[in-house]
Amino acid sequence: xxxxxxxxxxxxTVEVIIIVLIIISSYVLTAIIYVxxxxxxxxxxxxxxxxxxxxxxxxxxxxxxxPRKWKKMHLLFPVxxxxxxxxxxxxxxxxxxxxxxTTVMLPLARKYAHSRIWIYRFYACKTFESVAEKKDADxxxxxxxxxxPLVYIHSIKAAIQCCSEKAVKNIISRMAETSxxxxxxxxxxxxxxxxxxxxxxxxxxxxSKEEGMREVAYDLMRQFHPKDLKLxxxxxxxxxxxxxxxxxxxxxxxxxxxxxLPFLIKALEDKWWKLKVVALHRLSLMDxxxxxxxxxxxxxxxxxxxxxxxxEALKALGPEGExxxxxxxxxxxxxxxxxxxxxxKMLW
Amino acid sequence: MLMNAVIYINWFILCxxxxxxxxxxxxxxxxxxxxxxxxxxxxxxxxxxxxxxLKIPAVTVMMAAFNEEDNIIEAVESVLNSDYTNTHLxxxxxxxxxxxxxxxxxxxxxxxxxxSFVAKxxxxxxxxxxxxxxxxxxxxxxxxxxxYDKSDSLNVALDACRTPLFVTVDADxxxxxxxxxxMVLYLLTQPHIVAVGGSVYILNDCKVKDGKIIKASMPxxxxxxMQACEYLRSFIFARSGWNSLGxxxxxxxTMTLLETEEIVELGGFDLHNDAYDFEIVTRLHARKIxxxxxxxxxxxxxxxxxxxxxxxxxxxWNQRVNWxxxxxxSLLLHKKMLFNPKYGLTGFFTYPFFLFGDALAPVxxxxxxxxxxxxxxxxxxxxxxxxxLFVTCLGFITLLTxxxxxxxxxxxxxxxxxxxxxxxxxxxxIELFGFHxxxxxxxxxxxxxxxxxxxxxxxSVGSA
Numbered sequence: 001x002x003x004x005x006x007x008x009x010x011x012x013t014v015e016v017i018i019i020v021l022i023i024i025s026s027y028v029l030t031a032i033i034y035v036x037x038x039x040x041x042x043x044x045x046x047x048x049x050x051x052x053x054x055x056x057x058x059x060x061x062x063x064x065x066x067p068r069k070w071k072k073m074h075l076l077f078p079v080x081x082x083x084x085x086x087x088x089x090x091x092x093x094x095x096x097x098x099x100x101x102t103t104v105m106l107p108l109a110r111k112y113a114h115s116r117i118w119i120y121r122f123y124a125c126k127t128f129e130s131v132a133e134k135k136d137a138d139x140x141x142x143x144x145x146x147x148x149p150l151v152y153i154h155s156i157k158a159a160i161q162c163c164s165e166k167a168v169k170n171i172i173s174r175m176a177e178t179s180x181x182x183x184x185x186x187x188x189x190x191x192x193x194x195x196x197x198x199x200x201x202x203x204x205x206x207x208s209k210e211e212g213m214r215e216v217a218y219d220l221m222r223q224f225h226p227k228d229l230k231l232x233x234x235x236x237x238x239x240x241x242x243x244x245x246x247x248x249x250x251x252x253x254x255x256x257x258x259x260x261l262p263f264l265i266k267a268l269e270d271k272w273w274k275l276k277v278v279a280l281h282r283l284s285l286m287d288x289x290x291x292x293x294x295x296x297x298x299x300x301x302x303x304x305x306x307x308x309x310x311x312e313a314l315k316a317l318g319p320e321g322e323x324x325x326x327x328x329x330x331x332x333x334x335x336x337x338x339x340x341x342x343x344x345k346m347l348w
Numbered sequence: 349m350l351m352n353a354v355i356y357i358n359w360f361i362l363c364x365x366x367x368x369x370x371x372x373x374x375x376x377x378x379x380x381x382x383x384x385x386x387x388x389x390x391x392x393x394x395x396x397x398x399x400x401x402l403k404i405p406a407v408t409v410m411m412a413a414f415n416e417e418d419n420i421i422e423a424v425e426s427v428l429n430s431d432y433t434n435t436h437l438x439x440x441x442x443x444x445x446x447x448x449x450x451x452x453x454x455x456x457x458x459x460x461x462x463x464s465f466v467a468k469x470x471x472x473x474x475x476x477x478x479x480x481x482x483x484x485x486x487x488x489x490x491x492x493x494x495x496y497d498k499s500d501s502l503n504v505a506l507d508a509c510r511t512p513l514f515v516t517v518d519a520d521x522x523x524x525x526x527x528x529x530x531m532v533l534y535l536l537t538q539p540h541i542v543a544v545g546g547s548v549y550i551l552n553d554c555k556v557k558d559g560k561i562i563k564a565s566m567p568x569x570x571x572x573x574m575q576a577c578e579y580l581r582s583f584i585f586a587r588s589g590w591n592s593l594g595x596x597x598x599x600x601x602t603m604t605l606l607e608t609e610e611i612v613e614l615g616g617f618d619l620h621n622d623a624y625d626f627e628i629v630t631r632l633h634a635r636k637i638x639x640x641x642x643x644x645x646x647x648x649x650x651x652x653x654x655x656x657x658x659x660x661x662x663x664x665w666n667q668r669v670n671w672x673x674x675x676x677x678s679l680l681l682h683k684k685m686l687f688n689p690k691y692g693l694t695g696f697f698t699y700p701f702f703l704f705g706d707a708l709a710p711v712x713x714x715x716x717x718x719x720x721x722x723x724x725x726x727x728x729x730x731x732x733x734x735x736x737l738f739v740t741c742l743g744f745i746t747l748l749t750x751x752x753x754x755x756x757x758x759x760x761x762x763x764x765x766x767x768x769x770x771x772x773x774x775x776x777x778i779e780l781f782g783f784h785x786x787x788x789x790x791x792x793x794x795x796x797x798x799x800x801x802x803x804x805x806x807x808s809v810g811s812a
Contacts (some may be wrong), residue, residue, distance in 0.1 A: 008736040015743030019773075022750045026757055026769045149537025181405050181512060181607070182536045308468075 040075065047079045051100075055092050061099030073108050073123035076100070101131045113139040118148040125151055128158035137164035144170045156186055160193045165200045172204055172220070176212030183216060190223040198224040206231055211241045218247035226255040237263055246278050257286040265294050273303040280306070284313035289320055296324045354722055361716045362737070368705050369744055375589030376751060382588040382649070383755050406434045406511035407528055407605070412501035413519035414442040417451055419656065423519050424452070425559025428485070432528040436487045438505045439519075443474070443495025452490055457483040465491065467507045470616035473500045499617035499624040506616050509608050516625070518602045521655040522551060522559060530651040531605040540642045543606050543632060545599030546651030547583040550576045552659060561654060566768040571664065573775045574783045575657045580752045580772075587647040594694055595645030597633065597702045598626035598678075603653040606632075618681075623674025630682050633698075637691050665790050672794025673801075675707050710791035717785075742780050749776035 047070050054061065070076065080097060087093035109127035112120035113136075125143055128136055136158075143155035144167045152174065159167035175183050190197065204217045214236060221227070236248035249267060253260040260282070267279035268291075280298060283291055295317075298310035314321035409427045413420050420439075427437050441449045452458060458480040465476040474496040482488040491504055502516060515531065517523055531544045552572050555563040567573050583600070590596040604625060611617075611628065614635060618627040629645060636643035658664040679702060686703065688695040723729040753772045 005733065005736060008733075008740055011740050012736070012743055015740070015747050019743065019747055019750055022747070022754050023769060023773060026750075026754050027766070029754075030757060030766065150533075153537060178539050179535075179541065182539075185405060185536055 043070065043075050044079050046070070047075060048083065051079070051083060051096060054096055055087065055090065058092050059096075061096045061103070063099070063103040066100075066104060071104055071108065073105065073112065073120055073127075076105060077123050077126065080105075098131075101127065106131050106133075110136065110139065113143060118146075118151060121146060121148070122151050122154065125154035125158050129154060129161055132158055132162040134162065137162055137167065140164055141167040141170060144174065153186065156189045160189060160197055163194060163196045163200075165203070168197060168200045169204055172201070172213050172216050173210075175216045176210070183219065187216075187220050187223055190220050193223070195224075198227065202227075202230070211239065211244045215241070215244045215247040218244075218251040221251055222254045228255060242272050242274060245272075246275055249275070249278060250282065253282045253286070261286075261288065261291065264288070265291050268294050268298055273301070273306050276301065276303075276306045277309045280309035280313045284309075284316035288313075288317060292317060292321055292324055295321070296328065299325075299328050351726055351728055354719060354726060354728065357715070358719055358723065361712060361719065364712055365716075365741070368709065371701060371705055372748060376748070377589075378592060379589040379755075382591055382647075404432065404434050404532060405513055406436065407432065407532065408436045408438050408505070408509045408511045408514040408608075409528070410502055410505040410509070410514050410516050411437070411439045411519045412442055412498045412505070412516075413439060413444060413448050414495065414498070414501075415444045415446045415448060416519040417444075417446045417448050419520040420448055421451060421455055422556055422559050423517065423521055424456070424488075426522040426524075427517065427559075429525050429559050430523065430528050431525045432532065435528060436489070436511060437485075438508060439488070439490045440501040440505050441490060441492045442498065442501040443493060449490070449492055453480065456485055456488055458488075458490055459483060465504075465508070467504070469612045470503045470507045472503050472507065473619065474504070476504065497619060499619045499621060502624070503616040503619075506608070506611060512608055513605060514608050514611075515603060515605045517653065518655055520551075521548075521602050521653050522556060522561060523603060523653045524561070524651075527603065527651045527653060528605075530648055531603075534646055534648040534651070535605060538644060538646055540644045541646050542610050542636065542643050543595075543599070543604060543629060543645045544651070545587060545596070545605075545629075545645075545647045546603045546653060547587075547649045548579055548600045548602045549583075549652060549654050550579060551654035551656050554654060564654075566771060568771070569659075570783075571661065572657065572659060573771070574779060575664075577749050577772060577775050577779065579657075580756060581748055583649070588649055590698065591647055593698060594692075595629075595633070595698075596647060597630045597694075597698055598623070598675075599629055599645075599647070600625060600653075602655045603651065604629075605651075618678070621674045621677055622670040623678050626675055627678035627681065630678055630685075630699075633694055634682050634685055634691070637694060661786070668787065668790035669794040669797060672707070672710075672791040673798045676795055676798040679703050679707055708795075710788040711795055713788050714792045717788075738780070742777065745779060745784075746773070746776040749779075 050067075050070075080100060083093060084097065105123075105127045109124035113124040113128075115121055115124075121143060124139070128140055128143075132140060140155060140158045140162050141164060143151060144159055146152045146155060155167070156171050159171055171186075175186055178186075190201075198221065201217050201220050205214060205221075208214060208217070218236070233248050233252055236244055237252065239245050239248070245267075249260070249263060252263055264279045264283055267275050270276060270279075276298060280295060283295060288295070292314070295310050295313050298306050299314075301307050301310065311325060314325040409430075411420075411423060411427075416423070424437065424439065427435065439452065441452070459482075460478045460480050465479055474494045476491055476493045478492045480490040480492065489508070491508060493501065493504055506514070513532065513535070515528060527546060531546060534544050535541045549564070550567055550572060553565050553567040553569070554561055555565070567576050587596050587599070606628075610632065614628070614631055617624045618631075621627055632643075632645065658667050679699070682699070685691045685695045685699045687700065691699070720729070720734065750773060753769070757769075
């Protein structure tokens with residue numbers, strides 16, 4: 001076999017052409033990016049000046065007088081956010097901001113909610129977060145299916161603002177596929193959500209059989225005021241799915257601590273260490289003097305996390321719990337115990 | 349017969365490099381989607397919007413410091429300048445013989461606590477001498493211990509870590525203010541992410557003040573410039589190209605975000621291994637696949653760190669030899685993954701690529717140089733063909749470097765000076781005339797050292 005010189009020479013030629021194109025593109029793109037950035041900066045500066053004049057003159061916002069060339073989401077949104085921060089204590093900015101959002105941004109958001117460019121969908125979500133109406137429910141539902149994560153995360157707030165059941169159910173379904181960290185972060189959106197949203201989440205528990213969704217729904221219900229559910233939670237507490245069991249157990253404790261006590265004590269005998277740790281943590285947060293013996297038995301658990309949680313729970317239960325703890329670990333003295341406790345709190 | 353053997357070996361080497369080139373082109377094309385997303389993302393200040401609306405999880409920044417009196421304060425300041433509001437900084441002083449600890453104590457008003465440190469979750473080899481807290485900064489903790497190695501220091505920090513996430517940052521590196529936010533945002537917004545890596549750039553020749561990069565600059569010396577080109581290639585396409593294939597097997601220990609409980613369950617970092625970052629990510633891959641748990645190991649080029657690299661050939665040699673030893677160890681500890689159907693795409697593509705295409709490529713290249721000499725001495729060397737192949741390789745490396753520089757320019761805007769473009773071009777052309785060969789020799793020596801120096805097994809890592 002011999003080398004085919006033609007192929008190699010052709011490859012070299014292609015490489016040289018590509019390299020030259022890359023060098024030319026580098027210069028051209030640098031120039032384009034620079035020019036575009038300068039144009040955007042100038043436009044945003046002009047918008048800021050215009051709006052500040054309105055605030056100073058205490059004028060109301062008029063969409064007819066607002067220049068058409070500025071009606072672009074990527075120009076307006078950063079300016080609105082900056083002025084929100086700047087005028088956070090100034091009441092004269094609020095009506096102008098509201099006017100701008102409802103008469104300029106909201107129509108733009110509706111127009112670009114289905115745009116192929118994800119940044120416009122992102123701005124649409126952010127607009128819907130503040131000023132969504134019932135008729136935007138369908139657009140928001142589509143955004144909750146967005147493949148771009150940032151758009152999806154902001155669509156959660158928009159869905160809550162709009163109180164769209166379809167969107168909320170879709171969000172729960174998607175959250176079920178994410179990690180526990182993402183779930184716990186996204187569930188914070190549901191704090192201070194209207195009661196209507198709580199009813200929607202309860203409907204998911206009543207109708208959905210999917211374990212992941214049920215687990216997320218229980219966790220979301222804990223963001224609201226405790227409410228007795230129409231369904232029997234016992235089935236989920238005894239489920240084979242450990243995450244669902246934990247979520248159901250946490251919810252029962254959230255609703256009624258006294259009713260939850262027998263479930264928590266039963267969980268201490270479970271084979272899953274995670275369930276025991278959760279039960280021990282919940283017991284440490286309530287008056288569980290009746291469970292001290294059961295908690296003390298966990299000090300002999302083979303798992304370090306369970307033993308540690310049992311010790312923390314006994315300590316939290318006051319003098320009776322500490323007495324039980326010292327009876328098991330007589331070499332403990334106060335100083336390192338308290339210092340470790342203080343260090344642990346600081347490290348959190 | 350000797351001549352036939354030489355000819356067959358030459359053809360094998362040629363096919364090997366053609367396949368390797370095809371692999372790199374595939375990764376480059378695969379990375380373009382992430383690059384395009386990033387190009388769009390930089391128009392939006394998404395980290396600020398995230399930190400405003402989300403309750404962000406706490407992150408511990410872990411720094412292992414051994415004789416870092418020249419750099420430690422800048423590194424710590426860069427972490428304190430972070431726009432991520434929920435961070436805790438855990439510095440482990442690995443028995444430094446210089447003034448590292450004293451500098452930290454004076455600068456951050458540290459005081460020694462009376463608490464004793466007992467490792468509960470991860471096995472550590474050294475003795476902890478003291479734990480320091482700060483009067484001025486409630487989120488700084490310094491742990492002073494006897495010297496062992498960097499992995500052991502990180503294991504101490506891992507045991508002390510109480511947050512769900514942690515980031516390892518080198519004590520001679522600077523992170524950008526939005527680095528942690530970008531990594532956490534990536535983790536929160538992609539399903540099943542367990543680890544996130546970021547980009548690393550060269551800090552030498554950049555202007556730094558109070559932990560901030562005042563002026564980023566492509567280094568203008570030969571050795572530093574060569575390393576800058578290497579880093580451009582490694583961190584831009586070679587990492588993001590793996591995102592859609594389950595994730596790369598290695599990230600830089602300069603800056604990686606990991607879930608605390610995942611790493612504690614794995615038993616912590618591998619000791620006596622300079623490529624501990626490589627090994628932990630590979631181990632994470634293996635564990636997740638074995639447990640049949642959906643996972644993803646991601647890379648976001650939006651998160652950046654700047655690190656000091658060797659400025660002399662001697663220190664470069666030491667670094668690369670140790671890295672190669674660590675890379676070989678990290679890969680061969682998990683050789684069960686090689687072409688094992690149980691490990692899916694990782695076993696059939698990712699792992700073999702890293703083993704044969706990255707770790708063993710210098711050995712093949714060294715053999716190629718030897719074969720060149722043997723072919724010439726046997727009189728079978730086709731001079732024109734060899735020259736053409738050399739020019740092709742030169743063109744390919746230049747193309748890759750320039751493509752990555754273009755990507756960096758358009759999307760991440762780190763090197764902004766117009767004269768950097770021709771400078772990177774010159775560096776990529778002259779790389780094959782000496783520097784690359786020096787790199788190959790370093791790595792071959794590292795490979796030989798791996799096979800002839802006894803190292804402890806992975807059983808030295810484990811739970812406490």
